[in-house]
Amino acid sequence: SQKTEQNSEALNIQEGKTATLTCNYTNYSPAYLQWYRQDPGRGPVFLLLIRENEKEKRKERLKVTFDTTLKQSLFHITASQPADSATYLCALTRYNFNKFYFGSGTKLNVKP
Amino acid sequence: GAVVSQHPSWVICKSGTSVKIECRSLDFQATTMFWYRQFPKQSLMLMATSNEGSKATYEQGVEKDKFLINHASLTLSTLTVTSAHPEDSSFYICSASARGGSGNTIYFGEGSWLTVV
Numbered sequence: 001s002q003k004t005e006q007n008s009e010a011l012n013i014q015e016g017k018t019a020t021l022t023c024n025y026t027n028y029s030p031a032y033l034q035w036y037r038q039d040p041g042r043g044p045v046f047l048l049l050i051r052e053n054e055k056e057k058r059k060e061r062l063k064v065t066f067d068t069t070l071k072q073s074l075f076h077i078t079a080s081q082p083a084d085s086a087t088y089l090c091a092l093t094r095y096n097f098n099k100f101y102f103g104s105g106t107k108l109n110v111k112p
Numbered sequence: 113g114a115v116v117s118q119h120p121s122w123v124i125c126k127s128g129t130s131v132k133i134e135c136r137s138l139d140f141q142a143t144t145m146f147w148y149r150q151f152p153k154q155s156l157m158l159m160a161t162s163n164e165g166s167k168a169t170y171e172q173g174v175e176k177d178k179f180l181i182n183h184a185s186l187t188l189s190t191l192t193v194t195s196a197h198p199e200d201s202s203f204y205i206c207s208a209s210a211r212g213g214s215g216n217t218i219y220f221g222e223g224s225w226l227t228v229v
Contacts, residue, residue: 034217034218036220041203041223041225042222042223043116043118043205043207043220043221043222043223044207044220046218046219046220049217089156091218099158100146100218102155104154105155
């Protein structure tokens with residue numbers, strides 16, 4: 001069965017540094033890979049989507065890479081701020097978007 | 113941007129009663145809506161996928177008679193937890209799929225906290 005893994009439960013970094021979160025998957029290559037931010041007690045908020053034929057996507061301080069050979073996506077936050085502290089989820093889906101496979105999330109703590 | 117509204121945000125009910133949670137897409141038509149359940153410090157667990165006008169597709173292990181899903185229109189889906197028990201207490205989140213130029217994007221509601229006492 002399809003699995004999405006975010007091996008790091010938590011990541012602690014210093015303000016101003018770059019945070020790098022990892023998402024690995026098994027079985028088939030997804031058509032799309034998405035990253036979400038979730039704050040405690042709130043629903044996830046969409047951040048970025050990257051397609052299987054794209055290597056990299058950027059949005060302001062965020063960057064996502066997609067390596068279908070390694071079956072891995074990396075999510076980077078540059079110049080991290082304490083306000084970036086949250087849980088980040090990756091999700092895989094195929095072309096028909098009829099099912100999303102979420103990772104368990106990585107809790108990012110940015111210390112001032 | 114697209115907004116998905118979920119109501120109520122939190123609800124406390126007595127064991128044995130039924131609770132209905134609504135999920136509305138406010139500024140787009142959602143052909144597909146998803147219902148998730150999330151336990152503390154865990155990821156979202158997909159319960160079911162619902163398409164407007166058809167029966168919901170439930171994930172393995174989810175009781176369809178206990179978690180009733182109705183997707184009556186392109187902007188509204190409801191989840192009814194029937195004969196609720198304390199173990200049903202959880203954070204329930206809905207999401208709706210919006211088709212766009214970059215492919216589909218999923219927008220989530222704010223979630224509904226259910227406590228069964």
